[in-house]
Amino acid sequence: EPEVTQTPSHQVTQMGQEVILRCVPISNHLYFYWYRQILGQKVEFLVSFYNNEISEKSEIFDDQFSVERPDGSNFTLKIRSTKLEDSAMYFCASSLGQLNQPQHFGDGTRLSIL
Amino acid sequence: AQSVTQLGSHVSVSEGALVLLRCNYSSSVPPYLFWYVQYPNQGLQLLLKYTSAATLVKGINGFEAEFKKSETSFHLTKPSAHMSDAAEYFCAVSYTGRRALTFGSGTRLQVQP
Numbered sequence: 001e002p003e004v005t006q007t008p009s010h011q012v013t014q015m016g017q018e019v020i021l022r023c024v025p026i027s028n029h030l031y032f033y034w035y036r037q038i039l040g041q042k043v044e045f046l047v048s049f050y051n052n053e054i055s056e057k058s059e060i061f062d063d064q065f066s067v068e069r070p071d072g073s074n075f076t077l078k079i080r081s082t083k084l085e086d087s088a089m090y091f092c093a094s095s096l097g098q099l100n101q102p103q104h105f106g107d108g109t110r111l112s113i114l
Numbered sequence: 115a116q117s118v119t120q121l122g123s124h125v126s127v128s129e130g131a132l133v134l135l136r137c138n139y140s141s142s143v144p145p146y147l148f149w150y151v152q153y154p155n156q157g158l159q160l161l162l163k164y165t166s167a168a169t170l171v172k173g174i175n176g177f178e179a180e181f182k183k184s185e186t187s188f189h190l191t192k193p194s195a196h197m198s199d200a201a202e203y204f205c206a207v208s209y210t211g212r213r214a215l216t217f218g219s220g221t222r223l224q225v226q227p
Contacts (some may be wrong), residue, residue, distance in 0.1 A: 103215060
């Protein structure tokens with residue numbers, strides 16, 4: 001069964017540094033998403049992406065965040081200047097076009113900011 | 115604000131006992147509803163979804179959930195728990211016109227031998 005893959009599984013970065021989290025969505029999916037889960041808290045929506053544009057974003061997704069689909073397979077989340085509070089598990093997901101289609105998640109990248 | 119409530123952050127059952135995990139949503143318009151399971155060090159795996167076709171939804175691993183509009187609930191059940199069901203379970207909702215999933219806080223299921 002096709003799956004969403006995320007790399008790396010664990011990223012350790014110094015505060016203030018830029019970090020890029022990578023995802024390969026399921027190949028025939030059209031919508032791509034990033035979520036995060038701070039330790040002990042809920043899974044929170046960050047952003048959705050369709051047709052090379054952000055289609056929806058949350059208030060968490062401020063100017064330090066950006067997303068990109070640099071080629072036909074990868075989908076990336078960039079955090080420009082990391083803060084301690086960015087430490088979390090970041091999940092990528094993808095879905096087909098219809099609203100009622102479920103999102104399929106990757107195993108996540110654990111981001112640790114020192 | 116639209117929200118999802120999962121009652122009980124931890125549920126413990128004996129192997130072979132009924133599993134009941136509760137989820138309530140806040141919306142006058144029925145949203146799309148999903149249950150996901152997360153095993154340790156893994157991502158979120160879809161268990162089942164409700165998309166208005168039938169109120170009783172069957173999912174993987176013997177789980178099912180019933181949508182009750184009058185109670186704004188979508189509780190997850192399994193008749194007989196197995197040790198391998200021990201995991202964290204998340205109820206998630208996408209509200210009308212939006213793709214963003216709103217997650218509940220999760221329920222950790224423990225299965226005792």
